[in-house]
Amino acid sequence: MSPYEGTGGAQGEDVPHIETLFRLLSSATVRIHAAPEGYAEGVSGATPWGSGFFVAPGWVLTCAHVALRGGRDEGGKREVGLSFEETGDGGATVTHTVRGLVEWAQPEHSPPGDIWPGPDLALVRVLNPPPHPCVWLSERTARFTLQDVYFFGWGQLAGSASPVGPVDGRCTVTGQYGTDGWLKLGNQDEIPHGVSGGPVVDLSRGEVIGVVKASRSAGRDGGLATSIVQLRRIAPPAGTVAAETEDTYQHVMHAHDRYHAQRHRDDETTRDTWTDIQGPLRATAQRALTAGRRAELLGLLAELPPPLSTARLDEIIAQLTGRRYDGILPAPRGWRDGLGMLYDPRPGLRELDAVLRYAVYAATADRPYPAPGAANAGCGTGSAPPPPAPNSTAGPAAGCARSGPSGCPPAAPGSTTLARPRPRRRRHRRAARPRRRRPAPVRPAGDHPTGLGTQPLRLAGVRHRAHRRTHPHRR
Structure with missing residues (x-):
């Protein structure tokens, strides 16, 4: 876990420590070459086709002109070799050589001429990968940076x-x-x-x-x-999507976010994490969420099914930012992409308010398939009204006509339905007869009003902790 969590990350550094960044990148970067020979242990005279890097467990991102340079077809997919180093806690370095299949590349074939047209990207699924680190991919939708x-x-x-x-x-x-x-x-x-x-x-x-x-x-x-x-140019699946694995883009991005959330929560790790280097940066200190809280929120969003469509996600973002996406880059497709659009909200709306409302919308939005553990979801599918404007008192569940154990409870007129953490009741113990604390009752996933089990409450917990960090006088 990031050592800067307790201070809110406000250390004011302009760039991360280069030595730490070098270790994070070198451990996640691979050499791509022909399969199956690859490199033997130690130094090899073979020349790699190019480089790539792990973006999620078992997934490597590289250029299409690198992944499609050679190799043989395996079941209709191009097979490549990948080599990378692993440094143990004692400093010993081991070289791993594995096989991988090119699951997506654009363009799909070598074009005439020397320069491959855009986007010139490829995703390689690694076969039987050993444990390895992954880089942190930006969730922002930006043309470029001037830094x-x-x-x-x-x-x-x-x-x-x-x-x-x-x-x-x-x-x-x-x-x-x-x-x-x-x-x-x-x-x-x-x-x-x-x-x-x-x-x-x-x-x-x-x-x-x-x-x-x-x-x-x-x-x-x-x-x-x-x-x-x-x-985001990876083509979405045709027809109805029944599982995360059917959408390559969502599958890889969700795996990326779950990996970094787990790494951030791992208190026993002695190795550097990406939230460690992001925490003290000046740009991170100016955000509504610390680097650690952002990793937690992205990890929670990754547990949810993706939005119904790009258009539906754009509607939610427009309700919060006051503007629709009209850039030349591919539009946001997943919850992480939408979160990256909220870091510079419209005047009059605080970034924290936009992020928290967005988290609630994501937890209660319509979805193409039930969330994990929500087989009896009441409001997880079907149609629902668009989210209210930021100054509206109606929550995202307002207008849901279903009620009962597996449905949405009707909202009281004029009340808000934003998820809030339930205050704990103080227990007074007698000195002579101490009581043993009973475990809290467990609610089945299908009985939760949103049909998502405890997921909205966990998202609400992120909101509550962020609110206490920004309002320390309110306890």
């Missing part, structure tokens, strides 16, 4: 005893290149061959915002990167 960025990958090392080794550097994003979500990387540092497919980190926020694509031209420094937002 310094840090890139990492495995490149060819001229004049080194090892032909391939880790390469990192720091440069600026100078602007946008075309309409495919490409970012222009400044010429402050060299990007050698092999780094393509590696992560690009926004140093001001401590999160991955892009994938290194290539150098702009031979003999000149600088290069191109593809925005993480382009992952």
